Amino acid sequence: MSEKAIKIRTITAPPMKNLEDTIGYAKTLYSQYSHNKFSKTEIASVLNFSANSGGFSYVFSALRAFGLIIPDRDGFKVSDLFKKINLSERDSQEFKKYTWEAVNIPTLYADYINEFKPKLPPEHIIAQRLELNKKMSPRAANAVAKIFEDSIRFTGLLDTNNNILPIRDSQTPIIDSGSGSYQSGSSDNIAESRTDEGIKQESSSTSNLNLQIPLSNDRIVKIIYPFDLTDEEAQKIAKVLSAIAG
Numbered sequence: 520m521s522e523k524a525i526k527i528r529t530i531t532a533p534p535m536k537n538l539e540d541t542i543g544y545a546k547t548l549y550s551q552y553s554h555n556k557f558s559k560t561e562i563a564s565v566l567n568f569s570a571n572s573g574g575f576s577y578v579f580s581a582l583r584a585f586g587l588i589i590p591d592r593d594g595f596k597v598s599d600l601f602k603k604i605n606l607s608e609r610d611s612q613e614f615k616k617y618t619w620e621a622v623n624i625p626t627l628y629a630d631y632i633n634e635f636k637p638k639l640p641p642e643h644i645i646a647q648r649l650e651l652n653k654k655m656s657p658r659a660a661n662a663v664a665k666i667f668e669d670s671i672r673f674t675g676l677l678d679t680n681n682n683i684l685p686i687r688d689s690q691t692p693i694i695d696s697g698s699g700s701y702q703s704g705s706s707d708n709i710a711e712s713r714t715d716e717g718i719k720q721e722s723s724s725t726s727n728l729n730l731q732i733p734l735s736n737d738r739i740v741k742i743i744y745p746f747d748l749t750d751e752e753a754q755k756i757a758k759v760l761s762a763i764a765g
Contacts, residue, residue, distance in 0.1 A: 532580060532584070533584070533625055533627045533628065533663050533666070533667070534577075534580065534581040534584040534585060534625060534666060534670070535577040535580065535581060535662065535663070535666065536577050536578055536580075536581035536666065537666045537669040537670045537673065538585055538618060538621060538622055538669075538670035538673050538674070539669070539670070539673045540581075541578070541581040541582055541585050541587060542585075542587065542601070542604060542605075542618075544566055544578055544581075544582060544587075545582060545587040545588065545597055545601045545605075546605060547565060547566060548562060548565060548566070548582075548588070548597060549597050549601070549602075549605065551565045552565075552596075552597075554596065554597075555596070556591040556592070556594040556595060556596045557594055557595055557596070558593075558594045558595070559579065559594075559595065561594075562575075562579060562582075562588075562595065563575050563579075566578060584624065584625045585621045585622070585624055585625070585670075586598055586600050586601075586620075586621055586624045587600065587601040587604075587621065588601070600617060600620060600621060603617045604617045604618055604621065610675050612686065612687055612688065614674075614675070615674055615675045615676055615686055616686050618673060618674040618675075619674050619676055619686060622670050622671055622674060627653075627663075627667075628667060628670070628671075631645065631648075631667065632671070632683070635683075636683045637682060637683050638680075638681055638682050638683065639668065639671065639677060639681040639682075639683060640681070641681070642661070642664045642665055642668055643661075643664070645664040645667060645668070646660040646661045646663075646664040647660070649663055649664060668681075671683070742756075
């Protein structure tokens with residue numbers, strides 16, 4: 520096989536490392552080189568691999584397949600996509616958006632996601648498809664099928680029933696009272712819990728929390744807010760409530 524053919528196969532072959540592990544490798548590179556470029560040999564050295572080993576070949580291929588490193592003249596550098604993932608909090612809508620972008624870069628992943636959505640079949644079904652259509656050995660097909668599902672699950676967009684979930688926009692709080700309301704977003708599939716003060720807290724499938732505060736005369740205030748609400752944002756909401764009460 521020619522060197523050019525090997526390079527093409529390296530880029531187009533499905534990753535043999537899952538997205539979570541590959542992001543971990545990219546973080547190690549970023550901590551060492553930041554925005555600077557690095558060579559393939561330097562990648563192997565920083566990640567404690569032999570540059571000619573099969574293990575490093577899998578890691579290097581996955582870094583490129585998921586778009587976490589990109590060519591830069593005679594070397595490589597971490598991609599803007601990796602930087603966006605790295606700056607996003609785990610399970611945030613931004614994290615889901617950018618990791619979903621990464622899992623759709625490998626051609627096989629994008630093709631199978633489009634074919635199977637909205638529900639991913641079990642691993643053994645995907646493995647059978649890989650054996651039949653991609654002429655993979657049973658061992659390789661099983662490995663690729665597992666890495667495929669693990670990578671999608673890492674994005675947070677695959678539920679326990681293997682349904683592929685849509686990406687939601689960031690939600691703003693919902694304030695609802697008996698005399699009026701301000702609403703944005705959805706609060707489907709809510710699970711409830713209560714405090715001793717009668718305040719009911721709910722979690723929803725859209726990564727929001729739902730708070731119901733009882734008032735006098737059987738009135739309630741209902742607040743739906745993102746789980747990663749910051750202190751600064753909470754103070755902003757408090758000012759809005761204070762203005763309403765004033």
